Amino acid sequence: MLLPLSNLSMTLLPKWFTGVLDNFAPLFSARLWPQVQRLVVGALLSPGKRTVTAALRGLGLADDSRFGTDHRLLSRARWSSLQASQVLLSLLLAAFGPSGPVVLGLDDTTE
Numbered sequence: 570m571l572l573p574l575s576n577l578s579m580t581l582l583p584k585w586f587t588g589v590l591d592n593f594a595p596l597f598s599a600r601l602w603p604q605v606q607r608l609v610v611g612a613l614l615s616p617g618k619r620t621v622t623a624a625l626r627g628l629g630l631a632d633d634s635r636f637g638t639d640h641r642l643l644s645r646a647r648w649s650s651l652q653a654s655q656v657l658l659s660l661l662l663a664a665f666g667p668s669g670p671v672v673l674g675l676d677d678t679t680e
Contacts, residue, residue, distance in 0.1 A: 582610070592656050596648050604642050 590606060597605050611624025621640050625631060630639075662671060 589660065592660060593653060596652050596656070597646065601642060601646050604639055608639060608642065 590609060593605070594602055607628060607630075608621065608624050611626075611628040611630075612619045615623040615627035617623060621643070622631075625633065625636060625639055630636065665671060
């Protein structure tokens with residue numbers, strides 16, 4: 570049986586993982602940051618589609634009273650997907666291209 574992550578401390582996650590997540594913390598308010606962390610961990614653990622519902626179910630939170638609140642987090646909270654993508658790009662460049670050029674291939678068919 571999975572324990573709800575709300576009952577677990579984020580300190581149970583590897584330090585390298587929380588260190589990566591901490592780069593995104595300034596994009597969210599302190600009140601929302603624990604919810605964002607839960608959703609990220611749930612999305613990584615959930616098989617199939619990466620939806621909020623799948624993430625919460627993967628964490629054993631399907632019956633949590635805050636189930637609806639987590640759904641509204643991404644649509645109503647003030648955060649910038651552009652800023653999040655900039656943080657992600659900087660992390661990817663630091664990890665994969667610290668000593669040389671990075672070649673990116675872009676495809677606009679998804680737009």
